Amino acid sequence: MxxxxxxxxxxxxxxxxxxxxxxxxxxxxxxxxxxxPVKHGRMGYALPVDLVTKVSEIGDVDQLLEEVEAEVSSLHSAYVSGKAFRGRTTVGASEMPIKELPNFIAAFVKGQKPNSPRKGVTAIPQLKLVVEDLNAYYTEARMYEDNIDDFEILGKWFWEESKAGKLILALEAVSLESEDKVLRQIVEMSLITPRFWSEGPLPGTSASGW
Structure with a gap:
């Protein structure tokens, strides 16, 4: 607000x-x-329409996971300091330790469906919360570390430059080809990646979230 x-x-x-x-x-x-002031008619960042990862471009998921885990570790100090400075955090919806978030996402990228650690929350709804927590963790750390509050800059950094963004884009690619209807649907409805306010639907989708 x-x-x-x-x-x-x-x-x-x-x-x-x-x-x-x-x-x-x-x-x-x-x-x-x-x-x-709102940049380009939006209140936040939206992925460029042409920034789409293909399954064939994903490469070694384990190596990517290691890179994300290294990023998470490098941001820890800034995240903790930012949380103390603000007196609050938006991280926690998944109720999972931050260090476990990348591995949960990577399992889906590998075509697996890990068990949700929470009672009453199945794997795919939990996946959405995990993605939100990882994004929030990176955002809060960067906001504190570099004193940035421009969500266009933060979004571009996370989705286009960070390894975590690359991992989630890989998740998007795999999900769109999944036989799991619910997994495909949450991607097409822009609940995993911020495409809802982009200039057009993600290539290869039904655009059911538009």
Whole structure:
């Protein structure tokens, strides 16, 4: 709500919302007085349409996994410091240790379906939460380390430059060719990669999420 990493401004937005309760009649629909700049008509990053990994391009998954694990380790200090600085974190939806997230994703890339460690949550819904946690971990670490709050920059770094982004794009490629209908569907609905606001549907999909 409001600008990222700007608690003072976010409180301003919340106060404006609470002020609506003082209206003598309702319902009330009122625009916020400030205009928050949005890049290219979006509130966040979206993958370029042509950034698509093919299954034939994935290569050695174990090597890629090792590279992601090394990245995760290198970001740990910045993540912990950022969490302490903000007093909160968005990581934790999967309820899995951060160091276990890459391996869970890699198992799907290898064509496996690992058991979910959580009762009542099956493997594929858990996969979505794992991807979200890994993305959040990288984002929070980079935001603190380099004092960045531009989600276009953060998104480009994660999805186009990091090994973790490469791993998830490999997951997307494998999922689109999977016989598992649910796995294909969560990819086509942009629940794994941020393609929902791209310029067009992912090549080879039914675009059911559009």
């Amino acid at each position: 409001g600008k990222p990493n700007d608690p003072k401004y976010q409180k301003k937005v919340i106060r404006a919302a609470f002020n609506l309760l003082e209206a003598k009649s309702g319902p009330v629909l009122e625009d916020f007085s400030d205009v928050i």
